[in-house]
Amino acid sequence: MLPPLSFLSTPSDPLSRRRQYHILMALLAIGCAVLLSLQLNTGSLSISRDQLAQALMGQGEALAEQIVWELRLPRALLGMMAGAALALSGALMQGLTRNPLADPGLLGIGAGAALASATLIIIWPNLPRGLLIPAALVGALLVAWLTWRLSRRHERSMARLLLAGLALNSLVTALLTLMTWRATGDQLRWLLFWQLGSLERADWPLLGVMGSILLFAIIRLNWLARGLDLLSMGEASCRHLGWPVQRLQRETVFWIAVLTATSVALCGLIGFIGLILPHILRLIVGPGHTRLLPLCMIGGAALLLLADLLGRTLLAPQILPPGLMLALIGTPLFIHLLLGRRALPM
Amino acid sequence: MLDVRSLSLSRGHRIILNHLDFQCAPGLIGLIGPNGAGKSSLIEALAGDRAESCQVYWNQRPITEWPALDFAQVRACLSQRPEASFDFPVSDWLKFSRTPHADLTTESDQWAEHPALAGAIAALGIQSLLERTLHSLSGGERQRVQLARTLAQVWPLDDTPRLLLLDEPLTGLDLSHQHRLLRTLQTLGQRGVCTVVALHDLDLAARYCQQLLLLNQQTLVANGTPHQVLTSQHLADHFQLDAEVRHDLTPWPIILTR
Secondary structure, eight states: OOOOOGGGSOOSSHHHHHHHHHHHHHHHHHHHHHHHHHHHHOSSSOOOHHHHHHHHTTOSOHHHHHIIIIIIHHHHHHHHHHHHHHHHHHHHHHHHHTOTTOOTTTTTHHHHHHHHHHHHHHHOTTOOGGGHHHHHHHHHHHHHHHHHHHHTSSSOOHHHHHHHHHHHHHHHHHHHHHHHHHOOHHHHHHHHHHHHOOSTTOOHHHHHHHHHHHHHHHHHHHHHHHHHHHHTTOHHHHHHTTOOHHHHHHHHHHHHHHHHHHHHHHHOOOOSHHHHHHHHHHHHHOSOHHHHHHHHHHHHHHHHHHHHHHHHHTTTTSOOOHHHHHHHHHHHHHHHHHHTOSSOOO | OEEEEEEEEEETTEEEEEEEEEEEOSEEEEEEOSTTSSHHHHHHHHHTOSGGGGGEEETTEEGGGSOHHHHHHHEEEEOSSOOOOSOOBHHHHHHHTTGGGTOOOTTOSSGGGSHHHHHHHHHHTOGGGTTSBGGGSOHHHHHHHHHHHHHHHTOOSSSOOEEEEEESTTTTOOHHHHHHHHHHHHHHHHTTEEEEEEOSOHHHHHHHOSEEEEEETTEEEEEEOHHHHOOHHHHHHHHOOOEEEESSSSSSOEEEEO
């Protein structure tokens, strides 16, 4: 039985809520740093703390430096960035649809990105990996655009958006499965990579691209957060407060697609974070997006690092996919939080 | 102030409102009519939500030509079924109302002392609800919070004329809060706020409104004071109501149904 998580309950007064937000932010940042150092220490070759510090400063043994700089650090950074991107896109999707059960994966955006990448790699096996991000982006944006168009065909409604997304998701997933069925050899390995999700294919140039995308997203975060807060009153009320609703919706869809597509291109389909983490954090700090979005980024980074660390160590030398580990860690915690509350912040 | 010039609304091929012309000065203006008469559509058009809103003028300027943020500082609107998707604290919900004015952030500690919020909170009597969250409130309490949020957006802090649009705001309110709200709206009228309110309770409309607009079958069938609009003939023709209207008992007309 899990211990009661009383410190996670949402306090009612603004001062306590602000204090709780800062405490949680600090805890998650410390957690990230600890998990990062554990990630760098963990692997088939044991590297001591001193060796690690020397390798990071470029003064260590050649083998240790190679392992740290070419394998472990890129993998850890990819985990952090992909976790942050997935959690942020999930929170944005839930804010946009005003539905705490929405998720970019549920709406087919992740599968669209995976399908576009997989198709390209099957047609062009020696494809430069840098092209995977634009390909995934095209797939994600195409599915996002189709979902959006279908949901606005007659009278706009969020139920219609979710249903259109679910239908498209089924179609895209079926196409991806069809490709798996027809694939052979290397193609099958790539397709499994996208379907299971993995942090093994990290490299520095692509990390630079992902880092830049996250940086631009962070610059827009405050505007998006304030807009999504107002959007929870409904489109008309948000517009009555002078906020450009259509621009907000378009820009939010754009960021959801970009963040999802980038993480899918670099580490395949990793579910669960985008759906569950914003939900859990909303239970703790309340629904205000100015707090929720930054917390989701840092929480997503920590959670994917933790999932990858456990996946690499629990059944070592076998490596379990981070998506599987996420479901195993998150579901009990989520159920525990749900059972502990009478009202949900929906 | 509010000037509607030949406003027509349609949805697909269906005409909702046909060539409406009327003006409203600051004060409480009641919008009455049977179900489906087009009251909510008219409120939407007055708020600037429809393409046809270019036929609506506020201070001699079509409302579609107002910059969105400038218009949001002088116009607030509460729809018939206001949304509250996430369980925000009531305090945050109220602070959102000042977004167009940029004079309050969600992090402000002294927010309850802001004159607009303090005025709206006192007017709706929601002091005891400020520490609660939206989904923990009863239907009537939530409606009062939504009303306070709407009022705070255009609460008069200077002489600027303001427009307040409320679609059936009395839904869910008990009798004392209904009277309290309408008295507040009357007071705001004296301070330059033009409030157009869709009402179903004709007795309350008769008592508190200075001008009534009677809609039926896509047209404005009557426009004037409660004494001019609330007549036995109008009630029979447009509400299928057999009633006697007494104009001599109180300063406002009294409807006696038979």
